[in-house]
Amino acid sequence: MNELEDRLREALQRREPPAGFAERVIAQVPSRRAHLWTRWRPMAAIAAVLLVAVSVGVFEYRRQVERANQAEAANRQLMYALRLMARKIERVQNRVMKSSAVVKVDREDVKGDL
């Protein structure tokens, strides 16, 4: 086993890459500004999406609130109109009742005369 292991160590000695290897790697490294942009780009995209989502949310919320206010105002107007109508009906009803009482008295007078 030891002999084979020694032969493996011998066969698998490290070797240097061709000359200029490090320079070729460095030449492919993006500039710091581009690197920063690459790093921050996903965060910028997420921030933009969040901003749009929040804006749409706020807009929708305000529209809903406005609609609710309008509905409430319409409701109040309707209730007011119904109350007015109820009062008028009540007055008419009172008048009708009064006039029917006068007619009844007149008829009894006529019966007495006969």
Place this chain on the structure above:
Amino acid sequence: MASMTVEFVGALLDRSVAGDPSAFAGIVRANQSMVYSVAWSFLRDGALAEELAQDVFLELYRNLRQIESGSHLVSWLRRVTVNRCIDRVRKRKREGLTSLDDAPEPSTPASHADPMASERLRRLIASLPERQRAIVILRYQEDMDPTEIAAVLEMPVNTVKSKLHRALALLRGKLERES
């Protein structure tokens, strides 16, 4: 010596993360031999090994902020290099390309007592299954023990030991048959 290198790489890492471009060049120079040698032993093709080693260093540059220390950087480089080598070999197999065992030697061979015997042994190593090949290269080229290999390859230590044992038995058998 090894810990000195790790400390040196750790210092270069700090400077590189802080934005010193020359520090990254230092990291490449300090580790190029290791990355290139692992790739070369695995692929047995100088051009492919250089291309793969360049890709590994560029990936390192993109992930530099996630590296915590010099020793983490070295183990990261080993892991990524081995995984990329395994992927490359599997891709070549899928594409049905010629075995890299037939590829010519590069122009800068290492010094050997018996070049023919070493070349025969390297050819046999290249014929091992990918994981066994990775373990043999890390064990005898990088002089790593099974625990370190297990950490790099993210597999149990006992699996590393059994694969190494099997690989050595396979190599011994092939060598005996050839002689």
